[in-house]
Amino acid sequence: MTVGGVPDRDSCVLSNLIDRHAAATPDKAFVVLPDGGAVSYARLRAEVRAMARALQDLGVQQGEHVLVWMPNGLDVLRVWFAINYAGAVYVPINTAYRGGILEHVVRNSGARLMIAHGGLAGRLADIDRSALERVVVLGGERPDVPGLDVLGAEALASDGEVKPLSRPVEAWDTQSIIYTSGTTGPSKGVLSSYAHLHAMGTSLAAERDGTPFVGADDRFMVNLPMFHVGGTAPTYAMLACGGSISLLDAFETSTFWQTVEATGTTAVILLGVMASFLMKEPVRPGERDTPLANVIIIPLGAEGVAFRERFGMTTRTLFNMSEVSCPLIAEPNPTVVATCGKPRKGVQLRLVDAHDVEVAPGEIGELVIRTDAPWALNHGYNANPEATAAAWRNGWFHTGDAFRTDADGNYFFVDRFKDAIRRRGENVSSFEVELEVAAHPAVREAAAVAVPSEFGEDDILVAVSLAEGQSLDPADLIAFLKPRMAHFMVPRYVRIVDDLPKTPTRKVEKYLVRQSGLTPDTWDREAAGISIRREKLAG
Structure with missing residues (x-):
């Protein structure tokens, strides 16, 4: 349901979704692992609530930012969900960060608490840690980091009940801060509400008219990092519809199809290079006979177009970035190389020049976006009002990406303007x-x-x-x-x-x-x- 165009709490707030599915389908698996392990909705809720109480006991307040620095796996999923269940903001860090970029993100986040893998936490010794006071190590050896209170995994265990929040979590509350790559300057922390991530996830798994192509009976493979929207968006999409995910630590060409079979995966996102790797593998007997039914390929190259013919499933493509919510989606089985599709239902797009004047048809311009529903895009960059003002000018979000259209209304990514x-x-x-x-x-x-x-x-x-x-x-x-x-x-x-x-x-x-x-x-x-x-x- 929506209220004034915004999804209600039961439809998009993470804690409400977990509670609802755990009550309706307690024994259904939400997570399936390649080794055959699985976690049901009921078990997920119990573990998340216990960890949420432990976070509260560590002093985490509603609305507080909590840094998470962990590889893909059940631990990071539980931590993310527990942070949101406690009403706090999930702030994941790329596991490759170190040195200056790590220092910048820690400082920008303003977080007092970090939950990190032991193999990563030692890098904190080499940087100015700003407001960070405490690190809980979950996985790996616990390092000694002078000046930080470093706790073990037992700090995230609790037998107590979750303490009541000061107020209900709303759709427009900040759910996460996900940092951009920072190729043209310091990484920016994208402020995402629950409504934004819900819009991104459900649009990712839908046609242009909003009709879902996955549902409660589907299983979406998550092989992109949880510190990126490539991992968070499909996870949220399946949580929203009561489906399930197969959770991997990373994409591996050599084991991809075996993992699809072992986990019963029906949908996946493949970056263009991943699809290329799979296309360049030798033909296997019976390779079209798999449970995989829907593949999103981003961007769509010639090998992506050929992917459907070889492997026999429905292919799709779209355009997305951390700040938006899949504004461009192609029809199923696109054949136009490099297309990003056409505008989905609920978004307005323009291609503009440096003065925000719309360019003529066929000319290259910057893609700017706004949505019919409030909160369906980011609401700025954390502690960076200058970047927020630059991106959100004249009532439109400016992507910084150059696009063009063809005579049929297809949109094509041309370049980052700097390239x-x-x-x-x-x-x-x-x-x-x-x-x-x-x-x-x-x-x-x-x-x-x-x-x-x-x-x-x-x-x-x-x-x-x-x-x-x-x-x-x-x-x-x-x-x-x-x-x-x-x-x-x-x-x-x-x-x-x-x-x-x-x-x-x-x-x-x-x-x-x-x-x-x-x-x-x-x-x-x-x-x-x-x-x-x-x-x-x-x-």
């Missing part, structure tokens, strides 16, 4: 270059960046990492690309690397590729005598 390439009078999408390069069978990942040209504007450098056991002659890559893209998009420079530099959330740090520039091992097709010109038309 735009201008070559020979043409605007080039690094994203579209990367899609075509990654379609080469030997390529695992690609990053296209602008490098200075002796003729002004830009030339294009593509850095590639190779699939396991593969080799690549750059000239062969150019021959592969030439019939697949416009002449001005074909890279001049190719650099083969062991791995592309990544942010802690596994996004490619293009600025590092750009900073490296033309290294001694960079191949130049023009120096190799390969020149690509505009095709002359006869007549």
